[in-house]
Amino acid sequence: MILQGKVRxxxxVYTKKAxxxxxxxxxxxxxNxxxxNSSLAQVERTEIxxxxxxxxxxNFEVKSWKSFLSDNWRSSQ
Structure with missing residues (x-):
């Protein structure tokens, strides 16, 4: 997913795992x-x-949303 530009x-957006x-x-x-509304995207969101x-x-403490609406940063792809 990182190499495909699906993680930010x-x-x-990060395309390297480092x-x-x-x-x-x-x-x-x-x-997706x-x-x-194509200017929005469904994302999985995690806050550290x-x-x-x-x-x-x-040891991580996180807040996590399995389905969250965000701006569609991949709309041009």
Whole structure:
């Protein structure tokens, strides 16, 4: 999905997997254009509330929406 340009973080589309998410980042995964208004898109949205690095790995606290309306940043594709 990243390589296809379907992921954006804080309104910037990423096409490389090297981004490390930070606290307060908003990550959206593009699902499809909204049928009733092509300037909108249905996305899966995740907000990073906090995270910490532990000996076992990373612990994330997030807010997540499986279906969220956003601007259609892929409308030209």
């Amino acid at each position: 973080v804080n309104d910037e 981004y490390n998410v930070c606290q307060e980042d908003v990550v959206e995964v593009w699902k 254009a909204y049928a009733e 509330v906090s995270y910490e690095v532990t000996e076992q790995g990373y």
